[in-house]
Amino acid sequence: MRPVDPRVAAGIGLVFLAIAxxxxxxxxxGGEISPTRTVVAATGFRFVDVASExxxxxxxxxxxxxxxxxxxxAGTGAAWIDYDRDGWIDAYIVNGWKLEGSRVxxxxxxxxxxxxxxxxxxxxxxxxGVGGEGHWGGGVAVADxxxxxxxxxxxxxxxxxxxxxxxxxxxxxxxxxxxxVEVPGWNTGAAFLDADTDGDLDLYIAGYIDHSLEDVLxxxxxxxxxGVERVAPGPFGLPGAVDHxxxxxxxxxxxxxxxxxxxxxxGQGFGFTVRAADLDNDGDPDIYVANDSDANYFYRNxxxxxxxxxxxxxxxxxxxxxxxxxxxxxxxGDADGDGTLDICVTNFSEDFSTLYRGDGQGFFDDxxxxxxxxxxxxxxxxxxxxxADLDNDGDxxxxxxxxxxYPQVDAHPEFELAxxxxxxxxxxxxxxxxxxxxxxxxxxxxxxxxxxGLAAGDYDNDGDLDLLITHLDEPPSLLRNDSAxxxxxxxxxxxxxxxxxxxxxxxxxxxxxxxxxxxLASSGAFLSAHDPRLHFGLGQTExxxxxxxxxPDGSRTTLENVAANGFLTVRKGS
Amino acid sequence: MKWxxxxxxxxxxxxxxxxxxxTPAAEMGTETPRQLVETYDSLADSILAAxxxxxxxxxxxxxxxxxxxxxxxxxxxxxxEAGQDAEAELENLATFVAQIGTEGDAxxxxxxxxxxxxxxxxxxxxxxxxxxxPGFVIVTxxxxxxxxxxxxxxxxxxxxxxxxxxxxEWAAVQRQFEALHDGxx
Numbered sequence: 239m240r241p242v243d244p245r246v247a248a249g250i251g252l253v254f255l256a257i258a259x260x261x262x263x264x265x266x267x268g269g270e271i272s273p274t275r276t277v278v279a280a281t282g283f284r285f286v287d288v289a290s291e292x293x294x295x296x297x298x299x300x301x302x303x304x305x306x307x308x309x310x311x312a313g314t315g316a317a318w319i320d321y322d323r324d325g326w327i328d329a330y331i332v333n334g335w336k337l338e339g340s341r342v343x344x345x346x347x348x349x350x351x352x353x354x355x356x357x358x359x360x361x362x363x364x365x366x367g368v369g370g371e372g373h374w375g376g377g378v379a380v381a382d383x384x385x386x387x388x389x390x391x392x393x394x395x396x397x398x399x400x401x402x403x404x405x406x407x408x409x410x411x412x413x414x415x416x417x418x419v420e421v422p423g424w425n426t427g428a429a430f431l432d433a434d435t436d437g438d439l440d441l442y443i444a445g446y447i448d449h450s451l452e453d454v455l456x457x458x459x460x461x462x463x464x465g466v467e468r469v470a471p472g473p474f475g476l477p478g479a480v481d482h483x484x485x486x487x488x489x490x491x492x493x494x495x496x497x498x499x500x501x502x503x504x505g506q507g508f509g510f511t512v513r514a515a516d517l518d519n520d521g522d523p524d525i526y527v528a529n530d531s532d533a534n535y536f537y538r539n540x541x542x543x544x545x546x547x548x549x550x551x552x553x554x555x556x557x558x559x560x561x562x563x564x565x566x567x568x569x570x571g572d573a574d575g576d577g578t579l580d581i582c583v584t585n586f587s588e589d590f591s592t593l594y595r596g597d598g599q600g601f602f603d604d605x606x607x608x609x610x611x612x613x614x615x616x617x618x619x620x621x622x623x624x625x626a627d628l629d630n631d632g633d634x635x636x637x638x639x640x641x642x643x644y645p646q647v648d649a650h651p652e653f654e655l656a657x658x659x660x661x662x663x664x665x666x667x668x669x670x671x672x673x674x675x676x677x678x679x680x681x682x683x684x685x686x687x688x689x690x691g692l693a694a695g696d697y698d699n700d701g702d703l704d705l706l707i708t709h710l711d712e713p714p715s716l717l718r719n720d721s722a723x724x725x726x727x728x729x730x731x732x733x734x735x736x737x738x739x740x741x742x743x744x745x746x747x748x749x750x751x752x753x754x755x756x757x758l759a760s761s762g763a764f765l766s767a768h769d770p771r772l773h774f775g776l777g778q779t780e781x782x783x784x785x786x787x788x789x790p791d792g793s794r795t796t797l798e799n800v801a802a803n804g805f806l807t808v809r810k811g812s
Numbered sequence: 813m814k815w816x817x818x819x820x821x822x823x824x825x826x827x828x829x830x831x832x833x834x835t836p837a838a839e840m841g842t843e844t845p846r847q848l849v850e851t852y853d854s855l856a857d858s859i860l861a862a863x864x865x866x867x868x869x870x871x872x873x874x875x876x877x878x879x880x881x882x883x884x885x886x887x888x889x890x891x892x893e894a895g896q897d898a899e900a901e902l903e904n905l906a907t908f909v910a911q912i913g914t915e916g917d918a919x920x921x922x923x924x925x926x927x928x929x930x931x932x933x934x935x936x937x938x939x940x941x942x943x944x945x946p947g948f949v950i951v952t953x954x955x956x957x958x959x960x961x962x963x964x965x966x967x968x969x970x971x972x973x974x975x976x977x978x979x980x981e982w983a984a985v986q987r988q989f990e991a992l993h994d995g996x997x
Binding site: 550560561 | 907911919922929956957960966967968
């Protein structure tokens, strides 16, 4: 499929904007705005790993081969970021360290791969200055934290965090020490959000285990696993690291306000992925934290920048049976096509990933069993996950990224577990009923590795979502989406510099009697960040009846009669 | 009981051991030295007392939480009868009911986690049988789910008040709470 040049599409999108904002609801017929393309009517997934030929080839280190400490097996995140704003999303990969016993063999360098726009990438890490400062990396979140129009990169570390401010000239500077978000410790997931809706992005950072580097280097496998192996202990038995919340002061600095905001992490949960989203649909961003082995947190925004954990009675803290699971990754999307946000949380092996259906008012039901997600994911130890319309048929499919944390399980086939595991593609057959389509998803889904991070994005601008996946001790995979598919529309939400943030924007599409919703977030999946352009599959529909953008400040932009198959830039207040 | 108390007992035991006088082989009996047996017997009393103390403490947590729930219920009912918004009271009630199900809030959960991590399970057998969640002392899995389900229904009423449904749900919570004592141990 010939890629669509997004600069052309974006320019045309601005035409849309002028009309939409100047005249209100009436917009022109959209036929002239989109590059033409052939809609393929056939069905079927096909993903091909093109990472090596595309130039994404740096090994992601993960401690020792035996995974003696949980840090060795926690893995790292990946992000899509258009750092040079050329219309082609670039790839950022977080890296760990390579150890041998207690000796550090190599401090892995994070990687920024610039998208050349021809299907290949150029490693610009050193030129951009985003190698990670020698820290053992964990997660990544992407947002324009200072509102200057250029996306910045937060890297959470085992050690002080790094916030790479984008200078706009292809280079970055680490401002974390200066602005107060370093937080030494084992930091994992993070999310930017405008908690108090003042236009500035605030920041939540989760902590996992309160361990020192000495603890990691001296670690031994002491936990008895099923009576047959000694494996890395934890997280049970190890002290939890607390989460942190920082409020932007408006002058480029953050101050810690964890207690004041009601986000104390009372349970000292083993926090992994953090996802900000308006889960109760009241217009302000809430915070969801997947905790490993503890109840998950659902911090509801009370509307004034303070939060209340309503996880227990909202249905989002535990599974349907009232049990805490081992939360790893988080996907937020609309699994049942009702226009409200649902959540999938990935969990440990011999437990299921949990799909929670939202009612749009902040209440959720565990539908893992009836949806088919539970059965399909039970054997896997799961990490990154995304709800994404991978065949452009109008509903969101579910990807679940897998891999065990104990290499020792391979010595015991009687347990039917494996260290390297296939990733899963669960096809949405409508109304949140999922079937396992992994075996018919092409060679990319035939890979068997110990995978962790996941970022979905349309790197070749051809109208479908590709998948960037990190693995332990291997280079990442880039699964190019060659699936047969329907129409699509990708929406780029922009807020002019100095006028707030686009993070937290919600886009709702009405097309062919259906509704679809997406929200713009700085992070998700597992310690990762997706393409900030919001992709919608439209099935056989060639035109969107109505498109609504709800901006973080509550204002709205509405477009009608929008043509499919293009990139549409919607700018707030133009 | 704080772990440092146990540590103190351990130290006392060591002192005791070191104070047992060396005895000529011909005079040694085959029994475990009485002093050690008596110390262990005393320690057993402390261990069992600690377990009972744990039960009493969790019982108090539940009773306190329930009394808070009663207050929230009364306040919610009063506001509903007066035709006023009772959202805050109903959400508080939902929170208290949920925390009965979880034997306390997240801070208590962190302590329970520490106990489980240290190998202490109040109902080890009951956990293996699936009756109790790890570390739970009084609330069974079934009861936990019932309280959580009730809390969700009550919280939903915060947005859509239904006094009659609230009474029904609260009566169910009361019955469930009273039933906890039937299986008290």
